[in-house]
Amino acid sequence: MNSNLKLALRRHSFNVLLGACAAGLSMPALAQTAAAAAVTAAASEMAAPAGAAAAPADDGSAAPMATVQISSNKTRSSVALNSNEIQKILPGTNPLKALQTLPGVSFQTSDPWGNNEQNLSLFVHGFSGQQLGYTMDGVPLGDQQYGNYNGLSPQRAVISENVRSVVLSSGAGDVGTASTSNLGGTIETYSSDPLAKRGGTVQQTVGSYRTSRTFARYDTGVFGDGNSAYISVLHHEAHAWDFNGRQGGDQVNAKFVNRSDAGKLTLFFNYSDKTEPNEDSTVHVKGETSAPYTRPFLYPDFNSALNYLSPTGATPAADGNNYRNYYSDAQRTDYLAYAKFDANLSEGTTWSNQVYFHNDDGVGVVAGPIGVAGLPALFSVYYPNQNLKQVFGGSGYATRTTEYKINRGGLVSTLRKEMGDHQLEAGVWLEQNKSSAYRRWYALDVNNPSSPYDRPTDPLITQYGSVMDTKVAQFHLQDEWNIRPNMSLQAGFKSSLQFADGQFPVQPLVGAIAGGSTALPVGSITTKKWFLPQVGGRWDFTSKDQLYFNIQQNMRQFVTYGGGGASPWSLANQAAFDLFKQTAKPETAVTYEVGVRGSHPLDLGPVTGIDGQVNIYHVDFSNRLLQISPTAVISSIIGGNPVLANVGSVRTDGIDMAGTLHFGKNFSFYNALSYNRSKYADDYLSGTTLVPTAGKDVPGSPEWLNKSVASATIGDVDVQLIGDYVGRRYATYTNDLSVSSYFLMSLGVSGKLPNLASWLKNPRWRATVSNLANRQGVLNVVVGAASGTYNTFPIAPRQGFLTLTADF
Numbered sequence: 001m002n003s004n005l006k007l008a009l010r011r012h013s014f015n016v017l018l019g020a021c022a023a024g025l026s027m028p029a030l031a032q033t034a035a036a037a038a039v040t041a042a043a044s045e046m047a048a049p050a051g052a053a054a055a056p057a058d059d060g061s062a063a064p065m066a067t068v069q070i071s072s073n074k075t076r077s078s079v080a081l082n083s084n085e086i087q088k089i090l091p092g093t094n095p096l097k098a099l100q101t102l103p104g105v106s107f108q109t110s111d112p113w114g115n116n117e118q119n120l121s122l123f124v125h126g127f128s129g130q131q132l133g134y135t136m137d138g139v140p141l142g143d144q145q146y147g148n149y150n151g152l153s154p155q156r157a158v159i160s161e162n163v164r165s166v167v168l169s170s171g172a173g174d175v176g177t178a179s180t181s182n183l184g185g186t187i188e189t190y191s192s193d194p195l196a197k198r199g200g201t202v203q204q205t206v207g208s209y210r211t212s213r214t215f216a217r218y219d220t221g222v223f224g225d226g227n228s229a230y231i232s233v234l235h236h237e238a239h240a241w242d243f244n245g246r247q248g249g250d251q252v253n254a255k256f257v258n259r260s261d262a263g264k265l266t267l268f269f270n271y272s273d274k275t276e277p278n279e280d281s282t283v284h285v286k287g288e289t290s291a292p293y294t295r296p297f298l299y300p301d302f303n304s305a306l307n308y309l310s311p312t313g314a315t316p317a318a319d320g321n322n323y324r325n326y327y328s329d330a331q332r333t334d335y336l337a338y339a340k341f342d343a344n345l346s347e348g349t350t351w352s353n354q355v356y357f358h359n360d361d362g363v364g365v366v367a368g369p370i371g372v373a374g375l376p377a378l379f380s381v382y383y384p385n386q387n388l389k390q391v392f393g394g395s396g397y398a399t400r401t402t403e404y405k406i407n408r409g410g411l412v413s414t415l416r417k418e419m420g421d422h423q424l425e426a427g428v429w430l431e432q433n434k435s436s437a438y439r440r441w442y443a444l445d446v447n448n449p450s451s452p453y454d455r456p457t458d459p460l461i462t463q464y465g466s467v468m469d470t471k472v473a474q475f476h477l478q479d480e481w482n483i484r485p486n487m488s489l490q491a492g493f494k495s496s497l498q499f500a501d502g503q504f505p506v507q508p509l510v511g512a513i514a515g516g517s518t519a520l521p522v523g524s525i526t527t528k529k530w531f532l533p534q535v536g537g538r539w540d541f542t543s544k545d546q547l548y549f550n551i552q553q554n555m556r557q558f559v560t561y562g563g564g565g566a567s568p569w570s571l572a573n574q575a576a577f578d579l580f581k582q583t584a585k586p587e588t589a590v591t592y593e594v595g596v597r598g599s600h601p602l603d604l605g606p607v608t609g610i611d612g613q614v615n616i617y618h619v620d621f622s623n624r625l626l627q628i629s630p631t632a633v634i635s636s637i638i639g640g641n642p643v644l645a646n647v648g649s650v651r652t653d654g655i656d657m658a659g660t661l662h663f664g665k666n667f668s669f670y671n672a673l674s675y676n677r678s679k680y681a682d683d684y685l686s687g688t689t690l691v692p693t694a695g696k697d698v699p700g701s702p703e704w705l706n707k708s709v710a711s712a713t714i715g716d717v718d719v720q721l722i723g724d725y726v727g728r729r730y731a732t733y734t735n736d737l738s739v740s741s742y743f744l745m746s747l748g749v750s751g752k753l754p755n756l757a758s759w760l761k762n763p764r765w766r767a768t769v770s771n772l773a774n775r776q777g778v779l780n781v782v783v784g785a786a787s788g789t790y791n792t793f794p795i796a797p798r799q800g801f802l803t804l805t806a807d808f
Contacts, residue, residue, distance in 0.1 A: 466562020
């Protein structure tokens, strides 16, 4: 028996479920052991038999109310959502969106699935999405930046319907997490294993704005000597609600598992091809009297696009910065594969080795007017004294791309051994990533206009091109000491090393970059942090209550992206780069957590049980790096030379309180209240101007969150009503502007269908309505680079979807 599972089974004295979180939907059982929670969080992939993996779709049957499994063998706050709960939010939802009803999590994106990456916003305990760590089956997914250079999003790494569970550690993740960005917590996604019984699943979702999502999976069942496998395919498309754009793509997953006395071999393959037109954000200026609610592009009405511009290519003056582009889109093609062997070396000793490979070919496209935001000056550098409208195809528009490539591979190796009352763990993560980013401009021919679904070819201008070679080495060692049966102490550390080299095969011409750079910087930066400690403990002070604490230091390595973003290779010149290399320090954070979790049956009339968790945390965030753009609007269009400055520290204090009241087996009510106060400790200089941020709140992150879920099972029908309150968020670093709070509701109803054929098994349906009350407001705020401006994305209108599922 696997040592992790044995250890969890020994800790059978604590059983906790934080019920009805993440959509308040039914799970197979309420009274799960602590071992089951631990298995869901991590260990089951080594210990579970072939048939133990969750089915790829909800079975639609009535079940006791609970949704979130709290891992009681962790010294930190760690919760897991299983496959059924994720899919009941909306079949095919992004695993990250599934976390939005958990305490301390603020997640927003424009589409109901959470798939659009351009306008995605995620905060956990005041840390932004790019300051968290992400893995899928242990494979690192990078820092989730939109223009990604070191990974891919979870929904592109695995088909949502194949997700077994997603685990959130909201304070700090395990020291062995393969990530260079996890200042805050970690989000671990796990794919389901093949089923023990041969069969298949077909699922079709239809709904608002011509949605069509088709998913099919075939499982071989167990064959040969401990073998099992599945293959699944997905086709997804949906139109945007405020413009004629079609989000969608195709995806393939395949997984093979062999279990034997020697251990478990897993092979996994993922292919994802995705295209999605993007919503342009609305620009707001302090003192404005009005601003458009949406800013849709003009495609496919090319005649309207031509008439929108003046003869010289200028946009209407009244539109200001909220002018309309012809279109914009993101195109991403990814291949991800891994091979993993969990070896049973001896009784109480396991050794897991995983090799992985990821290739990405992506492009971000904007087809916009040639007369905006400094573009005439840029184009005149390459075409002096020429008719720019004629140069770019006579339409008055040009197509700009940022073309990405990622080729990375790595090894994750972990050795675990039980020695008496100690469980030792040592591991290493190694990765080499070769990435590139090229900024190019193309003509938009008045006689043959392109579309958001085309990949531009034959560029007129290659503005710049970067090539990065990044090597990462991370080591960790920890010991978990079972002081007595109900008390454990854990201590360990990790080392994080990054060796990065950046070159620019194509340098911009003088005047082709905002700020007047003559050459983007090249060179290498090596950062090493040998000792990032962690200590924690847990105490089962009753058979139903547990106290835990955790203290942990983490570091975020420098961003290794050339030509944009908060990266040293985007600085104005070589001298600025060299100075940064000599003086800058990576961002670090020390997180302190203490909490109590428990589960109690009750006999108070209709109230039959209560379970929940209270988590208190404090974070000291040091050496915060801020990208200070010289001219925000211009640099966002043509590229600029930001100043990457250490602007001091952030101090965070917060509390999460979440619990579920159970009313028998068929009704429950969950509520989670979160308070987070993240404040800057220092002012900073933007050029010679003092920016007074000391004492100001971190913008974009709400202080108050409240999540609620009411769940009921009536016969074969499940009903869930979900509420999500997000408090006011500041929109600038100086807190002079803010956006209002919002409260959104969604409704899900599911049940069984009549079985009309003997070969058809368990047919079922699910109806889902997002934004039930059809509210309007600001969903996502993009923090302004300077005081007085910011951008927003709107709340999407009410949308409805129907999903039909059957097994065979």
